[in-house]
Amino acid sequence: MHKAAVQNLDRPQDDEFLADVLYGLSQTQKQLPPKYFYDQKGSEYFDEICELSEYYPYRTELTMLRDVARDLGNHFAGLAPQGLEIVEFGAGSLRKVGALLTSLGNVRSFTAIDISEEHLINSCRLLESQYRELSIHPCVHDFTKPLTIHTSDRTRLGFFPGSTIGNFNPGEASEFLHNAGATLGTNSYLLIGVDTKKPEPILRQAYNDNKGITAKFNKNVLERINRELDGNFNPIHFAHHAFYNEPEGRIEMHLRSLKEQTIKIAGHNFEFHRGESIHTENSYKYSPDEFTSLAQESGWSKQHLWLDSDELFAVYLLQYVH
Numbered sequence: 001m002h003k004a005a006v007q008n009l010d011r012p013q014d015d016e017f018l019a020d021v022l023y024g025l026s027q028t029q030k031q032l033p034p035k036y037f038y039d040q041k042g043s044e045y046f047d048e049i050c051e052l053s054e055y056y057p058y059r060t061e062l063t064m065l066r067d068v069a070r071d072l073g074n075h076f077a078g079l080a081p082q083g084l085e086i087v088e089f090g091a092g093s094l095r096k097v098g099a100l101l102t103s104l105g106n107v108r109s110f111t112a113i114d115i116s117e118e119h120l121i122n123s124c125r126l127l128e129s130q131y132r133e134l135s136i137h138p139c140v141h142d143f144t145k146p147l148t149i150h151t152s153d154r155t156r157l158g159f160f161p162g163s164t165i166g167n168f169n170p171g172e173a174s175e176f177l178h179n180a181g182a183t184l185g186t187n188s189y190l191l192i193g194v195d196t197k198k199p200e201p202i203l204r205q206a207y208n209d210n211k212g213i214t215a216k217f218n219k220n221v222l223e224r225i226n227r228e229l230d231g232n233f234n235p236i237h238f239a240h241h242a243f244y245n246e247p248e249g250r251i252e253m254h255l256r257s258l259k260e261q262t263i264k265i266a267g268h269n270f271e272f273h274r275g276e277s278i279h280t281e282n283s284y285k286y287s288p289d290e291f292t293s294l295a296q297e298s299g300w301s302k303q304h305l306w307l308d309s310d311e312l313f314a315v316y317l318l319q320y321v322h
C-alpha cells in the first residue's frame with residue numbers, strides 16, 4: 001500500500017471543525033460532535049479503553065466474531081462466486097476484521113473508512129503485513145456524509161463493529177444506514193455490532209473506568225481544540241461525567257465545568273457557569289426488536305442475529321433490499 005493509494009474523500013477541514021465547535025458551544029446545552037474525539041491521540045485512547053476490564057463491548061464482540069465468521073463462511077458459500085469485498089466503516093485499529101478475513105477465505109478486497117487519518121494508515125499497513133494477498137484500500141472519509149466507491153462485481157459486505165452506530169440518534173442512525181446501502185449497493189450485506197440494553201450499573205461502569213482512561217478520551221477533545229483551533233481550555237477545570245439516560249436509552253458523556261470560567265477559541269469567548277456541561281457523546285443501546293425495526297425502516301432486512309450468552313452485545317447480518 002503506497003501513500004498515493006490512500007483516498008482522502010471527505011476529511012473534515014479545520015474550517016469545518018471550527019464552525020462545528022463555534023456552533024456547538026453557542027447552543028443552550030453546549031455540545032460537540034463525537035467525531036472530533038478521533039485525532040491520533042484520541043484513537044490511541046480508544047484503543048486503551050478497549051483493553052479495560054469495565055469496557056465489555058469490545059471484548060464481547062471480538063469473542064463473538066469467531067463464531068459469527070464461521071457462520072458467515074457457511075452463509076456465503078456459493079453466494080459470492082467472484083469473491084467478497086469488505087467495506088469497514090469506522091475502521092479504527094482493524095483488530096476485528098481479521099476474524100472475517102481468516103474464516104471467509106474468499107475476501108479479495110478490503111476498504112477501510114475512518115476519519116482518523118494517521119491511525120488508519122498505520123492500521124492498514126499492519127493488516128497488509130498479515131494478509132499479503134489482500135487488496136487494501138484506506139479511505140479517509142467522514143461517514144456521516146454520502147460516499148460513492150468504485151463499482152465491482154464482487155459481493156459486498158459492509159462491516160460496522162463497535163456499536164459506533166450508537167453514537168447517532170435514531171434519526172441519524174437511519175440516515176447512516178440509508179447512505180451505507182447506497183454506498184454498498186442493492187443486495188449487499190452489512191454486518192453490524194450493536195450494544196444491547198442491560199442493567200444500569202454495567203453500563204455506568206463501562207463509561208466510568210477506574211483508571212480514568214475514558215475521562216482522558218473525553219477531555220482530549222478540549223486539548224484538540226487548544227491544539228488545532230487556538231483554544232485555551234484547561235482540562236483540569238472540567239470533569240468527565242457519564243450516566244445512563246434511561247428514558248432515551250443512551251449513555252451520555254459530558255464535560256462539566258468545575259468553576260465559572262471564560263474560554264477563548266479563535267478569538268471567540270464562551271462563558272461557562274459552574275456545573276454547566278458540554279454534551280460530547282451519546283451511546284444508544286438497542287433491544288433486538290428496536291434495532292431490527294430501525295434497520296427495516298432504513299432499507300435493510302435482518303438475515304441473522306447473534307447474541308452472546310449474557311446478551312451483552314448483538315451482531316446482526318443485514319441485507320440491503322431497497
Ligand SMILES: C[S@@+](CC[C@H](N)C(=O)[O-])C[C@H]1O[C@@H](n2cnc3c(N)ncnc32)[C@H](O)[C@@H]1O
Pocket residue numbers: 034035038043046050058089090091092093094096113114115116141142143144161162163164
Ligand atoms: C468506537 S470506535 C470503533 C473502532 C473499531 N471499529 C472497533 O470496533 O473497535 C469508532 C471509530 O469510528 C471512527 N469515526 C468516528 N466518527 C467517524 C466519522 N464521522 N467518520 C469516519 N470515521 C469515524 C473513529 O475514528 C473510530 O476509529
